[in-house]
Amino acid sequence: MARVQLDHITKRYEDVTAVDDVSMEIEDGEFVTFVGPSGCGKSTTMETVAGLTKPTDGKVYIGDREVTRLAPKDRGVAMVFQNIALFPHMDVFENISFGLRLRKYDDEEVRHRVEQAADIVQLEGMLDRMPDEMSGGQRQRVAIARAIVRNPDVFLMDEPLANLDAKLRVHMRTELQRLHRELETTIIYVTHDQAEAMTMSNRIAVLNEGTLQQLAPPLECYNEPANLFVAGFIGSPSMNFVEGELTATGFESDNVDVAFEPELVPSVTSGDTLTLGIRPEDVHLVATADGVTEPTAELHATADVLEPMGDEVFVYLLLSEEADRSMEQEPATAPNQLLMSVTPDTDIHEGKEVAVVLDRSKIHLFETATGDALRHDLTEHSDGGAGPAATEADT
Amino acid sequence: MTDERTDETETDETTTDTKADETSTGTETDETPNDTEADAPASTDDDGVPKHWAYAREQAATATDGGVTATDGGQSAEASQQQSNVLVEGEDAELDRGPFQRWVASSISNPDRAYRAMFYTATIFFLFTTLFPFYWLLMVALTPEGQQQDIILTPNGFNPAAFVEVFQVLPFHWYVFNSFVIATASTIVVLVIASLAGYAFGRLQFPGKIPLMLLVLVISFFPPAAFFIPLNDLFNTQFVALEPITGDGSLYNTPGAMVLPLSAIFMPLAIFILTTFYSQIPDGLEDAARVEGTTRLGALFRVIIPLSAPGVATAGVLTFIAVYNEFFFSFLMTDGQPENWAPILEGILGYQGQYEVMYHLMAASSIIGVIPVAILVIIAQEKIVSGLTAGALKE
Known part of the structure; x- marks a missing residue:
């Protein structure tokens, strides 16, 4: 449980500015969605929070710590990836317990926590399966279980539902909302699907071309868009x-x-x-x-x-x-x-x-x-x- | 003719012929075995060239007894009409083909046969050139001492005791052990360093990456002999720092004198193999491992290397075999004594005395020396095969 603060984050690749001076504060327990068209910098912004990308400029705070230069493993974050990214050579139990085993928890504790996490995402009885024996939705739940099992301070989700079919996506959307209610963890969620952004989040951050356009509750973005881009992007048609x-x-x-x-x-x-x-x-x-x-x-x-x-x-x-x-x-x-x-x-x-x-x-x-x-x-x-x-x- | 028929022709000519007959004539019901046989050689031509077939069929029909001709009387008329067409239009129609010409003609209309013939020819050639020396080695080993003249296909006598004698004349097992240690150590050094290099080349972007890879490639082109004189000089130099390890402070007569240069020589190939494999592991998996709690190095060893197992096995086995079989440095970097880490090569040459050459023992020791490599290849075979082919396939 922690708040996340981005302080004038800029990320430049050789000749492209992916993220341009983005600042925001995300409250403890809040569900914030980054939304925007492809290439708007939303994933890069999330990666700077995860530590997978080092910002060119600016600072990242999680809780009261500055984590800008910290390795991803030391930040207390967990992440669910767009392509799910389960380790194909490990079974479900090993996948979920990967982080715990690295942190040298004893076997009893590992088993207990894995079972608890599997319980939350309704994966009972599947712990000895291999990822390639599971359906897309089940794999996604394993990925979520792997993220929640460590009780992270911040939960990062990078388009976790993008690869699922439409029906499963709606189902997982409600599952994620239930999860957020149960865990009360800060969640940062990246999507280009405004339906996901509108329905799930406490606040949405609309990004375009690397700059933050508006950070406000979904209905405020809808009813009082800050500029032409937000007005045109939020709402369909x-x-x-x-x-x-x-x-x-x-x-x-x-x-x-x-x-x-x-x-x-x-x-x-x-x-x-x-x-x-x-x-x-x-x-x-x-x-x-x-x-x-x-x-x-x-x-x-x-x-x-x-x-x-x-x-x-x-x-x-x-x-x-x-x-x-x-x-x-x-x-x-x-x-x-x-x-x-x-x-x-x-x-x-x-x-x-x-x-x-x-x-x-x-x-x-x-x-x-x-x-x-x-x-x-x-x-x-x-x-x-x-x-x-x-x-x-x-x- | 359909492709299906063409295939059947190869497997069972007579059956296909019957079918072909029925298909094209439709009226022919009373076939004697005689008729079928007579048709058989011609019909294969006609898979591709129906007119020829009709002509040959006609020939066969006239050649057999009148009863058959009578039963397909109407058919004969039709066929003879076709025959005249053939003679007028198809000027290349050959009346008297020998078996080889027929085979050539059928191969043209049916290239699979030619490819198969080439495959068997090549396979038999390679099996002969690789396995026959082995066989001959075994014959030499089994021939008693002093009777080695004129061994062609069978041994002159039967003396399996040579395989025991090998160990009595010299401590041959000691040489095998030395070689095994040197090859294993080189393989480990190569795999560890090439993994790190492969990770950098395959998964990171940094300035100078392409020139560095080219440099590695260039080094692999150097003839090993070019390194020998400076290395021999270096390994005979005494260093105080090495005294606790090697006794006299020089690397001559130690495994280091072979492991170091051989690792360096076989490193570039391993680097290229591993670069290819590591670059194919999705970024998401490495990111996931890092968020879950590994460092980059930890992700390499816990996720990337296990998933690249075929590539690692391939690089490892190739290196092991190359070092185990190496002649130049193995021959020159020790004084040939087993207690001074002389490899298997020195053991085999050790049966060559000043006054006599014990060919049967050299042959027996050569066969024994192959055993460790053979075992290794059999164990790793599955991985190697998938490793050598996986580079070409995008998964």
Whole structure:
């Protein structure tokens, strides 16, 4: 049990900066997930905590000790690897007890603790099997047992579920949550799957290109993303972005105008380029927008493509007549397109002209130049969306 | 003809012929054994060249008695039509082939036969060149002293007592023991150092890695004789520091005088073998071992080497055999006395006196000297075979 602190960690390979000045503090017993696209530095960051990679700059603390220069074995961490990494020449018992035997525990103690760990991950009766005789899920549980048997201070998991099939992954996800509840150990978890990140963690750390974008509870990352990257990365399908500029009456762009008092965003001045973000579920048809207390002005659009997902339908709306249906751009980010999600019983079909409104309380405004969030709520009476300062990650 | 048929042709020509007959004629029901036999030699040609077959079949049919010809009367007409086609179009059709020509023709249409013939030829050649000297050695050993003339395939007399006499004339077991110790020590030195080098070359990135590997390769090209004079000089020099170990302070007449140069000479091959093997162990396994509590060195000995067992066995056995069989340094680095660590080579040459050469004892001692290596190879055989082939296969 220990807290983990990263202090301005930088890792440079010859000409690539994998991790760029990342600082964060992870509380004792917390479950923190590093999430980000491939190559964003999340695994490298974890390896610096494990000691497998030495940072070029910065310090790592586990508990009250500085461990930056310590060998992995002396850090009190345990790790579960993406490729599981069981020792193929040892049976399950030997695999789980590997660390204990290295630390010269007596046989009685080793057997007791291995059985206890095997019990927690439900591997009873399999201790004499070889790894190649087991299924993927069982191997993953052996790897977890090997990690928990030493009672580590910090538990590191590097995409442990990536190689499992979809059904097993969901099952192991709940198992891991149960494990975290039972063990109350600090867990750092790396994944590129935002579903894992959203469901399991106390806080998620969104990384991109080696820098920390936001470190906040999952719902805060979802509802109050710190910048354009987090807004686009968290949530599936991703948020709609409309580029426009700030005028005396509010936000103006080719297709979407939203009126508000410019004082709501004091840090930018009239004429600055802004990006408006709105999630698909916060775009409503006028006919069904009764629940929206403060809708924006109506937008007229044509339903272009429907994607029925079963529980909901994604509708790609074309906002302008001179629709440029270029396929080169991502649908949701094309300037004249808007993605809306509606319930399956909605009366809509491809080609239908519809009027939609946006939920003002769910509109996000970003400064295009820096990508930073300016405001997360455009209802004028609230002081919502405390602004970028409150969600600034580098604290 | 299908491939399946082609295979059958090799195993049982007569059966295939019958099938071929039925398949291509369809109408022929009354076959006499005579007919089948007559068809047999021609049919193998026709696996690849059906027209030829039809022609040969026709020949056979006319050659046998009229009853047969009568029963497949309609068939004959068809066949003779084909025959005329053959004569017009297929100008290479040969009417009178000898057995060798037929074999050549069938090998062209069926190359597997040629490959198999080559395989047997090569195998018999290698078995002859490797095993016959052994056999002859045994014959010489069994021939009583003084009757060694004109031994070709059988011994002139029968004297197994030579295998006992070997130990009575000289302390031959002592020489064997010396050689065994020298070869074992060299193997251990080579495996330990080559493992460390192989780990560095195979698993680490460092500047100058490629030039260093090339240097190792270059050293392996040096003729051992080039080292002899400086080494002999060095080993005859007396060092005070060595006095407690060797008595007179020089390495001459000690195992060190052979273990050191021989280890160095056979090191590069072992380094290359082990580099290949160690580089194929997944990084995750080493990382896992290090997080679990080993150092890098510990991970090498507990995880990487056990998983590379075939490679280690291959390098070890090759080194052992090479040192055990080595002539040059073994002959020159001791004074030939068994108590001065003279190896087996000196023992065998010891049966060569000033006035007589005891060939039967030399032969018997040579055979005895092979036994330790033979045992070693039999024990390690399985690992070596997988080791020599594993480098070529990505697992």
